[in-house]
Amino acid sequence: MELLLQQIIAGLATGGIYACFALAVVMIYQAIDHFNFAQGEMAMFSTYVAWQLMAWGLSFWLAFGLTFVFSLVMGAFLYLVVLKPVQNASALSQIVAFIALMCIFNSLAGTIWDYSVKPFPSPFPETALFGALVTGHDLGMIAVTLIMLAGVFYFFKFSTLGLAMRAAAQNPESAQLCGVRVQMMTALGWALAAAIGSVAGMMVAYKVFLEPNMMYSIILYGFAAAIVGGLDSPAGAVAGGFLLGVVENLTGVYVPGGSELKLTFALLLIVVVLMFKPTGLFGHRVVKRV
Amino acid sequence: MAFLQVDGLDAWYGKTQVLFGCDITLDEGGVIAVLGANGAGKTTLLRALSGMVRRQGRIVIDGTPADQLSPEAVVRLGVAHVPEGRGTFGRLTVEENLRLAAIIRKDAAGVRRDFTRVYDYFPRLHERRSQQAGTLSGGEQQMLAIGRALMLAPKLMLLDEPSFGLAPQVRRDIFLILKDISRSSGVSMLVVEQNAALALDLASHAYLLETGRIVLSGTADSFLADDTVRRTYLGY
Ligand SMILES: Nc1ncnc2c1ncn2[C@@H]1O[C@H](COP(=O)(O)OP(=O)(O)O)[C@@H](O)[C@H]1O
């Protein structure tokens, strides 16, 4: 029983990573009505920027703040320069653009900072808790995720800007007719998504270490968590992330040979959820009438 | 002076020209109807006025040349375009749809007043205010579309087939409300319709659009008396 509880808590700690990314996925989905497949690589690149700033002697939180701002600018810039020109092209061209972005960021990071694995510091105390399953960093990371969640939730639910952004993504023409500057909203959505992704990267890098491929599996879980939780629900995405972490961890401990099957079980969870609730656990049902 | 003055308006989709030299005059507070069969170019005419298609010609709205303006700028002249298909934001609630429509306004008190006004006109929208707009019936979505237009505190409303796809009773209700809006608020209206009977009852003047050209214009009464119009568009 105690073991179960401990494993659940450990799962929540891993889930915090996925939750962080799921939040960034939901953010961009709200802003452009699509996934951004390059999101993980963008976050990885931002994390390198933070590492570089600290290597130059800046404190963690100063580097954190500057990287956040850098990522805002990078997100808007990428949209205006790379994605906007292809936004009316076919879905295939857009996917090609996303994949190109992924490759560019990956090799850019590899070229500038080389492919060796680098340690990344944590701003939180390294005390071990709950029988050494959870560290101060885990709790700090969960706290940061929850703070961002509160911010994103407030932004979309109550702010005028958040409302305009959701409208611009759902029905750009109609939003224009309400006077919303659609291009600006999309650019802002990219900026915020990149910034949230950068926070996720800076929180995660302590655990997985910094290297150009650090995001490959994490971003997969991030997408999965967002889909399980509901793409239009920031809180759902975060819950989905924690759920995925717990399921993954319990599989590893209780299912014979489970450590090999972790990913399989996580993906199975997605399929099952989508079978019974296509909009995700917390997503809103949209009934379309004709 | 005319509130909306359009001279020699052409419009294109890509290389295909769809409107040819359209002239339209709408007086302040007036209501005009643009009639025409499916594919005549009615929707394109409204989209050209709002700056959503490539166009050329003179457009003056409330004294301001508007033929070079973006849709976002045309809205800010006080033009509320209720688009074909109603332009509902399906995943926003009814109330959020209305809030969004008032997004460019600065007068908070006026916005509150208009919320009350919209809910007075359409109590159904009030009942469903926290429901996702995508779940509304066709008639309710049309009410919401008109409600959104009102939230803009418009000087000019462009309505694209407000009767489309609605049951006869709902259609009549909508047009009665449009009549009331026109009378009580002095907003100018340009109504595009295939349902000529409803439109000519609302409007004082009308235009007939055929394959992108205005082939007839005059008072609503002269339209009702015109044999061709009657046979083709009124069906008696
Ligand atoms: N997006 C578009 N691209 C190309 N042609 C279009 C487009 N929309 C409409 N058309 C064409 O323009 C003409 C006028 O269409 P429209 O303005 O929608 O007519 P109406 O609203 O009177 O039914 C039609 O021939 C139609 O096929």
Ligand SMILES: [Mg+2]
């Ligand atoms: Mg039409």
